[in-house]
Amino acid sequence: MRTIRIGSGAGYSGDRIEPAVELADKGGIDYLVFECLGERTVALAQQARMKNPDSGYDPLLEERKRTVLPLCAAKRIKIVTNMGAANPEAAARKTAEIAKSLGLRSLKIAAIVGDDVLEACKAGDFPIMEFDGTIRQLGNRLLSANAYLGAEPMAQALKAGADVVITGRASDPALFLAPMIHAFGWPMDDWNLLGQGTVAGHLLECAGQITGGYFADPGYKDIPDLARLGFPIGEVGEDGSLVITKVEGSGGAVTARTCKEQLLYEVHDPRQYFQPDVVADFSQVRVEEIAKDRVRVSGGRGAKRTGTLKVSVGYVDSFIGEGQISYAGPGALARGRLALDIVRERLKLTGVAASELRFDLIGVDSLHGRQVSAHANEPYEVRIRVTGRTENLREAVRIGNEVETLYTNGPAGGGGAWKSARDVVAVASVLLPRELAAPSVRFVEA
Amino acid sequence: MKLREIAHSRTGDKGDTSNISVIAYRETHYPLLREQVTAERVKAHFAGVVEGDVVRYELPNIAALNFVMSRTLGGGVTRSLALDAHGKSLSSALLDLEIDVPADVK
Numbered sequence: 001m002r003t004i005r006i007g008s009g010a011g012y013s014g015d016r017i018e019p020a021v022e023l024a025d026k027g028g029i030d031y032l033v034f035e036c037l038g039e040r041t042v043a044l045a046q047q048a049r050m051k052n053p054d055s056g057y058d059p060l061l062e063e064r065k066r067t068v069l070p071l072c073a074a075k076r077i078k079i080v081t082n083m084g085a086a087n088p089e090a091a092a093r094k095t096a097e098i099a100k101s102l103g104l105r106s107l108k109i110a111a112i113v114g115d116d117v118l119e120a121c122k123a124g125d126f127p128i129m130e131f132d133g134t135i136r137q138l139g140n141r142l143l144s145a146n147a148y149l150g151a152e153p154m155a156q157a158l159k160a161g162a163d164v165v166i167t168g169r170a171s172d173p174a175l176f177l178a179p180m181i182h183a184f185g186w187p188m189d190d191w192n193l194l195g196q197g198t199v200a201g202h203l204l205e206c207a208g209q210i211t212g213g214y215f216a217d218p219g220y221k222d223i224p225d226l227a228r229l230g231f232p233i234g235e236v237g238e239d240g241s242l243v244i245t246k247v248e249g250s251g252g253a254v255t256a257r258t259c260k261e262q263l264l265y266e267v268h269d270p271r272q273y274f275q276p277d278v279v280a281d282f283s284q285v286r287v288e289e290i291a292k293d294r295v296r297v298s299g300g301r302g303a304k305r306t307g308t309l310k311v312s313v314g315y316v317d318s319f320i321g322e323g324q325i326s327y328a329g330p331g332a333l334a335r336g337r338l339a340l341d342i343v344r345e346r347l348k349l350t351g352v353a354a355s356e357l358r359f360d361l362i363g364v365d366s367l368h369g370r371q372v373s374a375h376a377n378e379p380y381e382v383r384i385r386v387t388g389r390t391e392n393l394r395e396a397v398r399i400g401n402e403v404e405t406l407y408t409n410g411p412a413g414g415g416g417a418w419k420s421a422r423d424v425v426a427v428a429s430v431l432l433p434r435e436l437a438a439p440s441v442r443f444v445e446a
Numbered sequence: 447m448k449l450r451e452i453a454h455s456r457t458g459d460k461g462d463t464s465n466i467s468v469i470a471y472r473e474t475h476y477p478l479l480r481e482q483v484t485a486e487r488v489k490a491h492f493a494g495v496v497e498g499d500v501v502r503y504e505l506p507n508i509a510a511l512n513f514v515m516s517r518t519l520g521g522g523v524t525r526s527l528a529l530d531a532h533g534k535s536l537s538s539a540l541l542d543l544e545i546d547v548p549a550d551v552k
Contacts, residue, residue, distance in 0.1 A: 040524045130461055130522065214456065214534075221454060257454060257469070260508045264467035266458030268514045270503055286507050299507065317525045358520075358527040366529045368539045371494035387527040426525040429461070 002238045004183045006176055006200075007077075008231050009068070010034040011207030013041060013058055017067055019208070019231040019250070024071040026247045027233050031179040032072060034064060034081035035172050035205045040427045042169050043314020045086035046144040047425070056087030057094065057166075065098045073104045073163070080154060080175050084166040086144065088113055091166045092444040099446035107446040110157035112149065112167035114439035117311055117432055121145040126430040128313065135313065135430060143425060144314040147432055150276030150305075152188060153439040154178035160441065169312060171276050173201025176234065184238040194278035195302020196240035199285060202273070203244055203262050203297065207231045210244060210262040212252035225251030242297045243290070254293040263287070263297075276309055276434075278302040308431040317426035318355070318389045321396030323403020324362070325410070325417040328381035335411035336361050336382040342410055343386050346402045353395050354388035361385075383416075389424075396421035450541035453479060457537040463498075464518040464533040466540055469510040474551060476509035482545055488513050491543055495536070513540075 007029040009020030013036040023029055036058050049056025058064075061083045072079055084091040092111035099107045122145075125136045135142065146169035155178045157165045165178070177197045180186060186193050203210055210232050212223035230250025235243040244254050263285060267273055273280040281301040288296045323343075327335040340359045347354065360366035362383035365373040386403050390396045400419025407417055449468070452475045458465045468483055470476045489500040498516030505512065519533050520526030530536075 217454070220450065257471075260469050260510060261454065261456040261467060263508065264458070264465070264469075264505070264510060264512050265456055266460055266465065267512060268460070268463070268465060268503075270505055270512060283503075283505060284507060285505075320527060356521075356527060360529060362529065367535045368492075369494040372492065372539055385529060389525075389527060424525050426522060428522075 002184065004031065004179060004236055005029045006031045006033060006179055006204065006234045006236060008033055008035070008204040008207045010036050010064070011205065011209060012036065013038060013060065015207060017063060019229065020064065021067050021071065022247050022250060023231055023233065024068050024075065024077055029077055029233060031078050031080060032068065033175045033204070034079070034083060035175055036060070037082040037085055037169065039312060040314060040425055042086050042146045042312060043144045043425045043427060046314065049086045054090050057085045057091035058083035061091055061094060062098060065095055066102070069099055069104060070102055073107060078158060078162070078179065079164045080178055082167050082170055082175060084111060084168045086168060088166045088168045089442060095164055095166065096444045096446040104446060107163045108161050109164045109166065109444045109446060110160070110162035111442045111444065112153045112157065112165065112170070112439055113442060114437060115146045115149050115167070115169040117147045117437050118145040120432065120436040121311060121313065121430060124436070126432065129429045129431070131428065138315045141316040142313070143316065145311050147309040147311045147437040148276055149437065149439050150174050151177040151181050152277070153441055155181040157441045158182040172205040173198045173275060174277060176201030176204050177277065180236055188277065191278050191302035191304055193240050195280040196242065196300035198273065198275055198278060198280035198302065199282060199297060199300030200234045200236055200242045203259060204232055204234050206262065206265065208252065209265065210258050211246050211254055212258055215258055215261060221257065223253050227251065243294055244297060245294045254295050256287045256289050256295055259287045259295045259297060274306065274310070276305065278305050307434055309434045309437055311430045311432045313428045313430055314425055315428065317424045318391065319393050319396040319421065319423050320387060320389055321399030321421045322385065322387040323400035323417065323419040324383055324385045325403055325406050325414045326381060326383040327411065327413055329413070332380065332382050333364065333378050335413065336384050338411045339384050339406050339414065340386065342406065343402050347399065350398070352388070352398045352402070354390050354399065356389040358387045393421055393423065447545055447547055448541065449483065449543040449545050452545060452547060453541065455537035455541055457534050459519055459523050459532045462517055462519050462522045464515045464536055466513045466515070466537050467510055468513070468540065469508065473509045476506065478545060478547060478551065479511055480504065483511060483543065485513065487543070488540065491540065
């Protein structure tokens with residue numbers, strides 16, 4: 001039976017650089033996938049592209065490509081990534097330029113375009129899923145609308161000989177499904193194969209989260225050598241069989257436990273994991289340790305895909321102002337509470353226009369709120385944090401200022417004040433009839 | 447004892463919804479999770495955090511439960527005022543739940 005080995009070189013935009021190099025060098029992989037595009041990143045990248053038409057792709061593209069391209073070219077490892085963000089063609093041109101500068105010739109680089117569906121969304125004026133309203137009602141706050149594309153255009157690019165495939169918004173598991181569809185010729189209506197392939201993609205897409213990252217809990221779940229965490233490899237057979245492993249000698253661990261946690265990560269109903277290519281069913285999945293750092297994962301299934309694609313809509317939501325300051329030693333908690341009371345009153349007295357405010361004691365109740373944290377012990381030090389949502393930057397700035405002035409006007413011994421004010425680009429979703437997105441492949445030669 | 451002694455957990459986020467898995471270390475403990483870690487108990491445990499519903503899904507093959515909690519992430523990860531906008535730390539709070547483990551269950 002034919003098998004391919006797919007490495008996962010990044011689980012988010014800012015992820016560590018060298019685990020991908022280790023995978024390319026020692027992983028015996030056929031494909032190296034970089035998942036680098038967060039929910040709102042496309043909207044931010046779109047803002048960058050509006051300022052400069054040659055930008056709008058992932059800021060670490062150059063560093064990642066420079067470190068792995070020579071190894072990948074020498075070993076004929078194909079790269080698939082969503083580092084194209086809001087501008088896959090510019091990312092492809094940049095990659096070609098990097099390849100040339102490294103002396104690599106005749107690399108075929110493909111850009112997948114067509115995830116930008118802003119015009120179609122405006123024309124259809126679709127309802128927003130998260131709150132009452134439609135696309136048009138966002139008015140000039142609307143920044144971007146990008147459809148989660150499926151694996152097909154990426155698989156087409158691979159079939160046409162691409163060495164590097166760069167897409168913008170695509171479903172994360174589809175980045176991994178594309179090599180499987182290409183390598184094995186899986187039909188796009190074999191729902192069970194696509195479902196099991198989606199299990200593989202879902203397990204691999206967050207890179208280190210399945211090799212021991214986001215997992216360790218000393219004394220309960222110990223993981224060796226997290227500073228040298230190895231990123232995962234999926235060995236996928238043409239029948240969909242899957243083993244998750246990692247480079248021998250790298251840090252971390254692949255166990256049934258790490259795989260189970262990642263299987264359910266960001267999953268709602270496990271019977272219905274909606275993807276552009278399939279509705280995957282994780283409910284019958286089995287996980288089995290077959291050797292050290294080798295876990296077999298089987299039983300993924302699927303049902304027919306839906307008629308719509310999920311679209312991520314970026315918009316300017318509001319502004320957030322924030323301030324923090326710390327207190328320590330005996331009475332720290334009481335002084336922290338006093339500080340919060342003062343800021344609360346000051347915001348009222350000075351008429352700061354905030355639609356939502358939050359008063360936290362970091363070290364006491366900032367993560368889980370007052371009720372859950374009610375029985376916590378008194379800490380040696382606390383840091384207060386005040387945040388608020390405003391309509392404009394001017395009001396947001398005033399929130400941090402009211403925390404900062406605690407230095408000279410607040411309780412004794414306040415130190416390390418910090419403040420910020422920023423605009424908030426948020427994302428919402430709409431469902432777009434799938435025929436309204438028309439992805440295509442464009443090649444750039446290095 | 448605490449849930450932490452018999453199960454591990456991970457939080458994921460999508461929009462304003464948080465999901466928390468609870469996975470038994472031993473398959474023999476899975477029935478205890480099913481009986482005692484109910485959606486109602488989880489909702490009560492997260493008083494002041496979960497503003498919406500808690501729905502529980504069962505995955506007997508991997509001895510796990512998955513809790514899906516709506517209106518939990520301050521209006522959505524990308525606009526939340528919270529320090530932990532993703533709610534990544536919520537799994538640790540859930541493991542603080544008290545569980546009765548009968549002496550004859552190994």
